[in-house]
Amino acid sequence: MKWEISKQFDFCYGHRVWSQSLDKSFALDDCLECRHLHGHQGKVIVHLSSDSLKDGMITDFKHLNWFKKFIDDTIDHKFILDLNDPLYSTILPTYTDKADLIYFDDNFYIPNIDKLKEEPDHIREYIESFVVVDFVPTSENLAKWFLDIVSKKMAKLDIKLCKVELYETPKSKAVVSV
Numbered sequence: 001m002k003w004e005i006s007k008q009f010d011f012c013y014g015h016r017v018w019s020q021s022l023d024k025s026f027a028l029d030d031c032l033e034c035r036h037l038h039g040h041q042g043k044v045i046v047h048l049s050s051d052s053l054k055d056g057m058i059t060d061f062k063h064l065n066w067f068k069k070f071i072d073d074t075i076d077h078k079f080i081l082d083l084n085d086p087l088y089s090t091i092l093p094t095y096t097d098k099a100d101l102i103y104f105d106d107n108f109y110i111p112n113i114d115k116l117k118e119e120p121d122h123i124r125e126y127i128e129s130f131v132v133v134d135f136v137p138t139s140e141n142l143a144k145w146f147l148d149i150v151s152k153k154m155a156k157l158d159i160k161l162c163k164v165e166l167y168e169t170p171k172s173k174a175v176v177s178v
Helices: 061-075 121-128 139-157
Strands: 003-015 038-050 078-082 101-104 108-111 130-133 160-169 172-177
Touching: 003 061, 038 061, 038 139, 061 078, 061 139, 108 121, 139 160, 139 172
Parallel strands: 003 078, 078 130
Antiparallel strands: 003 038, 038 160, 101 108, 108 130, 160 172
């Protein structure tokens, strides 16, 4: 027998898929909308599985509260920007050197705000609105990033993550499975 549970997390985010290309014979036009700076009302669903239960559960849903905090504190209402995006130096010109960023073990960076202490509030608020990653922030890559983060943490409880679903819109999602 196999059991599976899931928990959903909602958030707003922006991104730019600078590597987007289209085949006009399938897309019907060649408008590269995802190359523009844009945002989404995202939803990520984390699926955990087990062949056995402990105390009648795979795990308590509360064991995913840390992920809600991560989403709320790190991703919600932020713009996810790829370090390799050709517009990176235009969008964050003060942070073109990785030494100007603070790295987190979950494979993302944030601008080092200490660098801007003398700047006006509106500049600091602009800089604080970015999460920097080292991959093109497509739905597929973001789903994989979330999968890696959750897998690493839940392994400490010996809980298996079986898949992550990332809804970019109510009708468009990416799924990555272990």
